[in-house]
Amino acid sequence: MDQLEAAGQSRLAASLSELSGDAHGRLALQCAALDLSLVQRLVQTMVRSPQGQAHRAEIGPAMVDRIADHPDGRAEARAVGEQALRDNRVAVVLLAGGQGTRLGFDSPKGMFRIGPVTLHSLFAIHAAGIGASRRDYGCDLPFWLMTSPGTDAETMAFFEKHAMFGLDPRTVGTFVQGMLPAVDPATGDILHEAPDQLTLSPDGHGGIFRAMGRAAVLGDLEERGIDVIMTMQVDNPLMRPADPELVGAHLMAQAEMSTLVVAKTSAEERMGVMATVDGRTALVEYSDLPKDLEQAHDADGALTYWAGSTGVHCLDRGFATRIASGEVELPFHRAEKRVATVDDPDPQAANAVKFEAFIFDALPLAARTATVEMAREERFAPVKNADGADSPDTCRVAMVARASRWLQSSGVTVPDGAVVEIDPRFAQDPADLHGRVPTDLIIDEPVYFPPPA
Ligand code: UTP
Secondary structure: OHHHHHOOOHHHHHHHHHOOHHHHHHHHHHHHHOOHHHHHHHHHHHHHOOOOOOOOOOEEEOOOEOHHHOHHHHHHHHHHHHHHHHOOOEEEEEEOOOOOOOOOOOOOHHHOEOOOOOOOEHHHHHHHHHHHHHHHHOOOOOEEEEEOOOOHHHHHHHHHHOHHHHOOHHHEEEEEOOEEEOEOOOOOOEOEEEOOEEOEEEOOHHHHHHHHHHOOHHHHHHHOOOOEEEEEEOOOOOOOOOOHHHHHHHHHOOOOEEEEEEEOOOOOOOOOEEEEEOOEEEEEOHHHOOHHHHOOEOOOOOEOOOEEEEEEEEEEHHHHHHHHOOOOOOOOEEEEEOOOOOOOOOOOOOOEEEEEOOHHHHHHHOOOEEEEEOOHHHHOOOOOOOOOOOOHHHHHHHHHHHHHHHHHHOOOEOOOOOOEEEOOOOOOOHHHHOOOOOOOOEOOOOEEEOOOO
């Protein structure tokens, strides 16, 4: 109670004192789990006495390793990445702690069934990619899932129900990201959704650093000699876990943090873009990119801010540790949201401020970064919305189109409209298909290419 008062949360302290028995115990437990000094700092600087922008940041174009510029360099990057995998220097973290609000799916998003033929889940597809790389490179490739209190138990139960999708249970782990309370926009008081329940939400994908530190994941990786942590989003089944080309490009650049980008489809596409901000590599969210820059074109007619982030990064383990330990700090962002609260005078208006950290805010903190372009149709088809753009429908179309292209490159006849799905353990790359599919094959019904026996 005293700590709540000291942190400027006397209203919450009073609500706690009004409760008794189990209800008191439940609320007291949630209060005890709060990082009160962080909450106090966020409320003070972003709600009660918000500081204005010190200066207008100077945004400039990013330096990107474009596909067309370095075809040979890419083969070299791939070879370097493959060697790093064989040398057991790489781990993968799947970001799976989000609430998936836009998709409107009740369970963790990774359980969403996306396979165009099999209806395999997003988790199943990512796990298959991990299994394929472990087999092909003879490596451990530790696989961690970042969950949140709302997704952790269901995620692990799902993996267990599916026998860890064939992975050794000792090699798959979860760590749970932190939660932050929503606060009243006028007073900074922590909100309740019920008398004995605070309004809490995950602390954003930038919570990965603190969470990896707390759960001793970084120490474990250090002991194993792993120095590259690839992070990827759960909702993009086209992404190849531990993509050797990205890992290699990251290592060749001696980068502390790297980003995989694809070309935006239009100036208006709602994607964060790579840029420089005050001279440092950064990602600028679409809502923060001034309209004139969004529409800017180079002398050759190409979009200036074309490099959309896929949300895939490689992190140097030492760099991640510096952030996890608080030696360098990620900023928090403030978002006005609607949340369910006990006393809600206007059920339409935004009634809460939430705080979130973003993984990409680590970019300007890195001594060196690499930004690597890949073809969108090969690596990026996220499931964000229930329908329209970036929905299950557009994602399945992209999965089928990629599988069809790969098969056609091996001589297989794939008529328009055919539905095909390739398990990552069958092929993670078109070259893997050579010798695995008969070239005189004609697809005339939905076909799934399963893992080899
Ligand atoms: P998004 O920003 O797309 O959020 O997350 P979301 O939760 O999936 O969906 P909406 O915005 O509520 O509709 C991108 C990736 O980051 C992870 C998500 O699970 C997804 O893989 N993420 C996001 C976390 O792991 N933790 C968070 O706090 C937020």
